[in-house]
Structures are given as C-alpha cells and as structure tokens.
Amino acid sequence: MSLFEDTYKTIAVPAEGQFKDRGSKFIAYAYPLRDEAAVKELVGALKAQHPKARHHCWAYRLTPDRSVFRINDDGEPSGTAGRPILNSLLSADVTNILLVVVRYFGGTLLGVPGLISAYKRAAQEALSAASIVELTVNDVYRITVLYEHLNEVMRIAKEEDLTIRKQDFDNRCALELEIRQTQVGKVLGRLEKVEGIAVDFVGTD
Incomplete structure (x- = not known):
C-alpha cells in the first residue's frame, strides 16, 4: 500500500x-x-x-x-x-x-x-x-465537548460524512468519530475551531 x-x-x-x-x-x-x-x-x-x-x-x-x-x-x-x-x-x-x-x-x-x-x-x-x-482506512478520534457546542461537532460530522462509532451525551459530551485518513488534516482543523473541544487519537481501523 x-x-x-x-x-x-x-x-x-x-x-x-x-x-x-x-x-x-x-x-x-x-x-x-x-x-x-x-x-x-x-x-x-x-x-x-x-x-x-x-x-x-x-x-x-x-x-x-x-x-x-x-x-x-x-x-x-x-x-x-x-x-x-x-x-x-x-x-x-x-x-x-x-x-x-x-x-x-x-x-x-x-x-x-x-x-x-x-x-x-x-x-x-x-x-x-x-x-x-x-473500504477506506480510517483513524478513530475521541471527541469531548460541552453540550452547548455539540451541534457544531455534529454539523462537521454530517458535512464531512464521518461515521459516529459511539456517543455519550451528558453535560460534557463524548463521541468517537471515524475519519478517513486523507481527510484527517482538514477535519481536525475544523474541529479544533470549536470552543472547549478536546480531540484524542484512539487508533486506526
């Protein structure tokens, strides 16, 4: 490859x-x-x-x-x-x-x-x-964000056609997103502009 x-x-x-x-x-x-x-x-x-x-x-x-x-x-x-x-x-x-x-x-x-x-x-x-x-090779990232900024993350996920593997919505929301490797730089750039967000690499699927 x-x-x-x-x-x-x-x-x-x-x-x-x-x-x-x-x-x-x-x-x-x-x-x-x-x-x-x-x-x-x-x-x-x-x-x-x-x-x-x-x-x-x-x-x-x-x-x-x-x-x-x-x-x-x-x-x-x-x-x-x-x-x-x-x-x-x-x-x-x-x-x-x-x-x-x-x-x-x-x-x-x-x-x-x-x-x-x-x-x-x-x-x-x-x-x-x-x-x-x-199939595409995807990197998996764990996203944690305050509930009031969740809609911004969900909008990015929809626009970039990302797969949501897990989600746990509380005061501080947590999601696992699959991002195609060729999209990683672009998507992380968008996510990092969301206020109060934390992005952690989980692994490659």
Whole structure:
C-alpha cells in the first residue's frame, strides 16, 4: 500500500466454493476477519462441521496495509495448501480475510503439482463467489465537548460524512468519530475551531 493510498479490498460476508479432482473434494470457505483471535474459532467450527475431512488448510491476511499473514498446511506436504491459498488472496488483493479449504480425500494421491492446483482452484472459487468491497482506512478520534457546542461537532460530522462509532451525551459530551485518513488534516482543523473541544487519537481501523 502506497503512502497516500487509504483504501483496501475485503469481503462483505462469508462465501463458499468447491473444486473436485480425482475423487478428492475441496470445499473453500472465505470469512471476513478482523483479528487473529477469530481464526481458531472459525477453523474449529469447520472441523466440527466436517469431522471426516482429511485436512483443514488455511491462510489469512490482515490489516489495511496487507502486512500480516499466516498459512497452515494441516498435514499436507509443505507448501502445497496454505501457500496456494495465500497466493489466491494476494492475486485478488484482498485483506482482512480468512480462507479455509476443507479436503475430503478421494483415494488417489494428487502429487505436489496436483495439490497446489486444487487448493488454488478451490480458493479462487470461493473468492469468485464472494462480494468484494472496497473500504477506506480510517483513524478513530475521541471527541469531548460541552453540550452547548455539540451541534457544531455534529454539523462537521454530517458535512464531512464521518461515521459516529459511539456517543455519550451528558453535560460534557463524548463521541468517537471515524475519519478517513486523507481527510484527517482538514477535519481536525475544523474541529479544533470549536470552543472547549478536546480531540484524542484512539487508533486506526
């Protein structure tokens, strides 16, 4: 991701695909993924759903800059399953996604080239069925302001098309706003002109 690019592609909802080769069945499941903690739960659920499958191989990519990834061959020869699944994610340029391929062994050994091709094809089938969306990279800021100046903040949020993640209105109001990274300088400049406001960076989403 270049310095000034603030969008990334991911999938909106889970998707499935299938590929068969010489009796072996490869069922691919693609999931939107926000953090690594969910991987174990999602793979575990598929193992429970497919207890007779021989392998449950997977790869994931995380973060808008696509820098975090992991692969797992789950007993297949090294480099024949997780890597081709990951390569499919790379080819589609998607991130924040987990792709698991469940294999039912059909009795015929496919060999290394056959396995690489089969896992890749299954992964591609799931990605072809998926709804791929482009999202913006947003910085999250916590805003605290006196109630009498809240309308000014809300007007800026509306005019700049900001997402309000949380809001707590009391004498001193608190909001969490998502600001697209390319808008941050402009929006903060406007917010800082509001009387009695405090603006704190929370993180990047």
